[in-house]
Amino acid sequence: MEIRDFSRIIGCLFAVDILLGLFYVADWWAGMPFFFISRLVSLQWEMSLASWYSTVQLFALALALTLLWWSSRRLDGGRHLSLALFAALVFLMSCDEAISLHERLGMVMTKAIAAKEARGVFAERTGYWPYVLGLPAAALLGVTLYFAARSLRDAPVTRVKLASGMAMLLIGAVGLESWWNFASEGAMADVVEPWLEETLEMLGVTVMLWGALQGLERRGVAIAMRRSSS
Incomplete structure (x- = not known):
């Protein structure tokens, strides 16, 4: 089977982006009655549905960008290596999402800069990673x-x-996360900011993936999926 029209796939991804955010809000609204479910639908904790989804989503984008670069290489003789570099950076973002590296580095930097635990100091919620x-x-x-x-x-x-899509991703990942340090205690800090931030990030990646797949479609590149003969 060859996939040439990616509109249904992108529509499903947009639906997942929205639903993952709504699951988080609904769990908070219900009072987070079950820890397992709360951890699964969390937008802040590691090893959650959103974390796994974002990892795969970014990996798919990196793969689509690599295919785009390959088709560009065929057209222009490989002069535009910046597209390959961009694909590599997105792949690193996927790896980072899988292990939450930037959050860990942020906490380490906060402790080093403040010379104490990350409490009662500037950027205590995020650490200094958004700025450094x-x-x-x-x-x-x-x-x-x-x-x-x-x-x-x-x-x-x-x-x-x-x-x-990149603008949406960066506004969520850097802009809203930086603003989180200034949000007042309560629902705004606990629910609204993480919901807006993570949803905007996921939507941004989906928009980029949509664009990359449309680029492949325009160049006549099809993604083939074949069943094993065994």
Whole structure:
């Protein structure tokens, strides 16, 4: 079976993005009665549905971008290695999502900078990662995508969706997470911010994946899935 029209797949991904956020809000609204369920639908803890989903989602995006780069290489002789670099950065983001590396580094940096436990200091909720790591990473991703877009001149819709999706992702991952340090105690900090942040990140990746798949579709690249003959 060959997949050439990805619209249904993208529609399902958008639905999952929204539902994962709603599950988290619904569990909080119900008073988080079951720890196992709360951990499973959490948008803040590791090893949750959202964490697993985001890991796979980013990996799928990295794979689609790699295929896009390969088709660009065929068209222009491989001059635009920035698209391959962008795909590699997205793959690293997938790995980071799997092990929550940036959160761990943030806590380590907070303790080192504050010379004590991360309590009663600035950025006590997130650690210092949004400022020390997040902003440089956002700049690197933005610059790399800018140059990568040069290899996608034949797919303007793909360029727009990659840029808009990346903007959504960075607003959630860096912007809203930075704002979290200033949110007042209560539902705003416990529920609203994580819900908006993580949902925006997932939606952003889906938009980018949509654009990448449309770029492949425009170039006549089909994804084939064959059943084993055994």
